[in-house]
Amino acid sequence: MDTNDPSDRVLQERIRAGDESAFDTVFRSHYAHLVRMAESVVRERAVAEEVAQEVMLELWRRRETLQVEQSFRAYLLRSTRNRALNHVRHQRVAAREAASAAIDPPTAPSAEDQMLGTELERAVRAAIDGLPERCRAVFQLSRDQGLKYAEIAVALDISVKTVEKRMGQALAELRERLDQWLPQRARTRGGGREE
Numbered sequence: 001m002d003t004n005d006p007s008d009r010v011l012q013e014r015i016r017a018g019d020e021s022a023f024d025t026v027f028r029s030h031y032a033h034l035v036r037m038a039e040s041v042v043r044e045r046a047v048a049e050e051v052a053q054e055v056m057l058e059l060w061r062r063r064e065t066l067q068v069e070q071s072f073r074a075y076l077l078r079s080t081r082n083r084a085l086n087h088v089r090h091q092r093v094a095a096r097e098a099a100s101a102a103i104d105p106p107t108a109p110s111a112e113d114q115m116l117g118t119e120l121e122r123a124v125r126a127a128i129d130g131l132p133e134r135c136r137a138v139f140q141l142s143r144d145q146g147l148k149y150a151e152i153a154v155a156l157d158i159s160v161k162t163v164e165k166r167m168g169q170a171l172a173e174l175r176e177r178l179d180q181w182l183p184q185r186a187r188t189r190g191g192g193r194e195e
Contacts, residue, residue, distance in 0.1 A: 008072050015063045023063070026072055027056050033073065034080045041084035051087060055079045069157075082155055089146045127177040135170040138163055 014022035031052055039048035055076060059066070068075045128136060141147045141155060149163045156163070 038084040135166045138166040139170040
C-alpha cells in the first residue's frame with residue numbers, strides 16, 4: 001500500500017475485516033465527491049447518484065481482497081470516473097442500436113442460420129474465455145466496453161504498450177481458435193481487425 005494517510009490504511013484494514021462502521025466512515029466522507037464526479041460525466045444527478053452507490057457497493061463486495069494503492073479518495077474517484085464513462089458508452093451503443101433497428105428492422109433468420117449463429121456464438125465465447133486472463137481483460141474492455149487503449153491502460157494500471165501487446169496476443173489467439181469460422185480470404189492474409 002502506497003498511501004501517505006495512515007488513517008486510510010487503518011480504514012482499509014477495518015473494512016477488509018468487515019467493519020461496517022469503517023465502511024460508513026468512507027461512504028460519508030467520499031459519497032458527495034463521487035456524485036459530483038459522476039455527474040460531470042453523465043450529466044444527470046439521479047444517474048450520478050446511482051453510479052456513486054454502485055462504486056461504494058463494489059468496494060464493500062470486494063472488501064476481503066481490497067488493495068487500495070493510493071488514498072481512498074483517489075481510488076474511489078477513479079472507480080467512479082470509469083464506471084460513469086462505461087455508463088455513457090453503454091447509452092451511446094444502446095442509442096445507436098435503437099436508431100439502427102428503427103431504420104433497418106431485422107428479418108427473421110432461417111433455422112439453419114439460427115443454428116450456425118448459435119454455434120458461432122458458442123465458439124467465440126469459448127475462444128474468448130480461453131484467452132489468458134490478462135489478454136482477455138484487455139480484449140473485453142476494448143470490444144465489450146468500447147474503451148480506447150489509453151483508457152484501458154488507466155483502468156488496468158498498465159502502459160499503453162502493454163495494452164497493445166496483450167490485444168495483439170488476444171487477436172492472434174482468437175484467429176487461431178476461430179480459424180474454421182473465418183472466411184478463406186481472412187485466413188490467407190491473417191485477417192482480423194487490428195487497432
